[in-house]
Amino acid sequence: MPALATGPGPDTGLYELLSLLPSQLQMYVKSSDDRSFLHTMFSSRSLHSLVKIHEKLQHYEERCPAPVLDSASALAQGVSEELQMKPLSADITELLKLLSKPHVKSLLSVHDTVAQKSYDPQLPPLPDDIDDDEDSVKIIRLVKNKEPLGATIKKNEKTGAVTIARIMKGGAADRSGLIHIGDELKEVNGISVEDKKPEEIIKIMIQSEGAITFKVVPGPEAEGPASEPKMYVKALFDYDPVNDKAIPCKEAGMAFKKGDVLRVMSQEDPTWWQAKIEGGADPRAGLIPSKHFQERRLALRQPSSNTQPQKISRKPSALRRSFRLSKRGKKTNKSMYECKTSERYDTADVPTYEEVTPYCKAPGARYRLVVLVGPTGVGLNELKRKLLISDPQHFSVTIPHTSRVKRNQESDGVEYHFISKHLFETDIYNNKFIEYGEYKGNYYGTSLDSVRSVIAKNKVCLLDVQPHCLKHLRTAEFKPYVVFVKPPSIQRLRETRKNTKSVSGKGDKDMSKALTDEDFEEMISAARLMENQYSHLFDLVLVNDDLASAFGELKRALRKVETETHWVPISWTHS
Numbered sequence: 001m002p003a004l005a006t007g008p009g010p011d012t013g014l015y016e017l018l019s020l021l022p023s024q025l026q027m028y029v030k031s032s033d034d035r036s037f038l039h040t041m042f043s044s045r046s047l048h049s050l051v052k053i054h055e056k057l058q059h060y061e062e063r064c065p066a067p068v069l070d071s072a073s074a075l076a077q078g079v080s081e082e083l084q085m086k087p088l089s090a091d092i093t094e095l096l097k098l099l100s101k102p103h104v105k106s107l108l109s110v111h112d113t114v115a116q117k118s119y120d121p122q123l124p125p126l127p128d129d130i131d132d133d134e135d136s137v138k139i140i141r142l143v144k145n146k147e148p149l150g151a152t153i154k155k156n157e158k159t160g161a162v163t164i165a166r167i168m169k170g171g172a173a174d175r176s177g178l179i180h181i182g183d184e185l186k187e188v189n190g191i192s193v194e195d196k197k198p199e200e201i202i203k204i205m206i207q208s209e210g211a212i213t214f215k216v217v218p219g220p221e222a223e224g225p226a227s228e229p230k231m232y233v234k235a236l237f238d239y240d241p242v243n244d245k246a247i248p249c250k251e252a253g254m255a256f257k258k259g260d261v262l263r264v265m266s267q268e269d270p271t272w273w274q275a276k277i278e279g280g281a282d283p284r285a286g287l288i289p290s291k292h293f294q295e296r297r298l299a300l301r302q303p304s305s306n307t308q309p310q311k312i313s314r315k316p317s318a319l320r321r322s323f324r325l326s327k328r329g330k331k332t333n334k335s336m337y338e339c340k341t342s343e344r345y346d347t348a349d350v351p352t353y354e355e356v357t358p359y360c361k362a363p364g365a366r367y368r369l370v371v372l373v374g375p376t377g378v379g380l381n382e383l384k385r386k387l388l389i390s391d392p393q394h395f396s397v398t399i400p401h402t403s404r405v406k407r408n409q410e411s412d413g414v415e416y417h418f419i420s421k422h423l424f425e426t427d428i429y430n431n432k433f434i435e436y437g438e439y440k441g442n443y444y445g446t447s448l449d450s451v452r453s454v455i456a457k458n459k460v461c462l463l464d465v466q467p468h469c470l471k472h473l474r475t476a477e478f479k480p481y482v483v484f485v486k487p488p489s490i491q492r493l494r495e496t497r498k499n500t501k502s503v504s505g506k507g508d509k510d511m512s513k514a515l516t517d518e519d520f521e522e523m524i525s526a527a528r529l530m531e532n533q534y535s536h537l538f539d540l541v542l543v544n545d546d547l548a549s550a551f552g553e554l555k556r557a558l559r560k561v562e563t564e565t566h567w568v569p570i571s572w573t574h575s
Contacts, residue, residue, distance in 0.1 A: 254286025
């Protein structure tokens with residue numbers, strides 16, 4: 001930018017320069033909007049006030065001022081005491097009230113600290129009662145608030161020695177750098193710990209506020225562990241250290257909820273990890289059971305009958321009915337089939353933690369599979385239908401397979417993919433179906449290839465399945481986003497589903513009947529069972545209290561899946 005035509009002199013202050021700028025810039029600004037903006041900005045009273053404050057502070061700093069006295073707090077206290085001895089006028093009352101305000105006292109205290117240049121905490125002198133023949137000791141003085149020390153201790157039952165067992169990452173002890181694993185603790189605040197239990201010692205530490213003094217014998221020098229890589233895990237269970245009898249120190253434990261993402265800070269102890277909740281306000285790590293330890297103790301609670309996998313039955317124990325939607329978004333023939341359960345998938349692992357990583361759909365990448373699960377009658381098909389109608393170019397559904405004969409009005413690949421019974425059974429043997437079943441001597445099922453076909457068309461595939469099918473789908477290929485749709489209370493079901501009817505097959509005819517309280521109770525019971533057993537696989541829990549509201553919430557969630565970062569299993573991005 002060229003120099004200003006008539007620039008200010010070298011001694012012109014910032015305030016004067018600011019006042020001259022609008023007129024000086026006039027010739028370089030073409031747009032009236034820009035001129036108006038500049039005029040408004042430079043004439044702002046708040047900007048002028050800030051500039052004046054800046055100039056005053058700069059002038060004050062150039063004078064290198066020294067404090068008149070370094071005891072303003074004491075002076076204010078003395079003035080208050082003297083004024084209280086005098087007759088209380090309106091002015092004296094106002095001054096006393098002003099001097100008693102906490103923020104004024106704090107301001108005067110800060111002034112004294114700066115004036116005295118006394119920034120370090122006042123620590124007492126080192127004790128002089130140390131025996132000459134005593135081991136080399138460290139006297140450690142920590143100033144802490146109400147936060148825990150961030151260290152756990154253990155006692156050697158043979159020698160009685162109390163040593164530091166672990167240092168919690170981010171805690172007061174860790175930040176100080178003065179206490180180390182293996183240090184032997186001799187005294188806490190002058191109290192000997194030789195005859196005390198670890199619980200009594202911890203109680204002394206907890207009750208100590210402000211400064212706390214430790215007398216320790218340094219432990220053997222140990223090479224610090226190599227810096228551990230970051231690891232994030234999604235918790236698949238609720239945990240509260242208060243209720244855990246196995247944890248070595250309840251105060252050092254960290255509670256978390258199912259679905260929380262935890263950053264594992266240390267795995268040095270194979271039984272108790274150190275972790276903190278990702279995104280949480282507390283920077284300190286806490287103890288949590290390790291994956292191996294939690295799996296081991298949960299597995300011990302499993303019935304012994306689960307140790308031997310059972311043969312997979314090919315005969316469906318029940319049939320579920322749902323309206324399948326064609327790519328036109330209309331109702332097609334009703335297909336009745338059931339997902340095949342498998343002991344291999346249902347009892348092979350115990351839900352503890354799943355290692356996760358941030359994931360965001362890259363431009364041009366295929367959309368994630370959207371899976372809806374929930375009890376019969378909760379409204380899965382209604383939600384799918386509303387999604388299809390809202391954007392048929394974006395959402396689509398799979399076309400089922402069947403072994404029955406094609407009818408005159410049907411077309412292959414529209415209502416169903418029609419294949420022979422022999423081919424259907426071959427595909428079952430080759431695990432090509434997500435779920436399948438048999439009805440009136442014919443097979444019906446949803447194949448993995450039908451899902452791939454929708455995704456390959458650059459569309460979001462909407463799929464509803466039984467929850468024990470989810471493990472077939474939780475792969476890097478599909479990256480499923482699982483939505484569990486649960487019913488509201490039975491009172492709300494009576495209000496919102498009073499006109500809903502269920503369809504049942506009897507012979508060759510379909511009959512419908514109004515839903516009863518027994519149907520509602522069965523729906524709620526089935527939802528509770530699903531949630532108890534499979535909630536660790538759900539990304540979103542949606543209560544279908546009102547269909548319009550539930551649809552709006554679902555649509556917003558699916559938009560975020562496509563545009564925002566989510567935590568997904570690390571195997572989905574590192575396969």
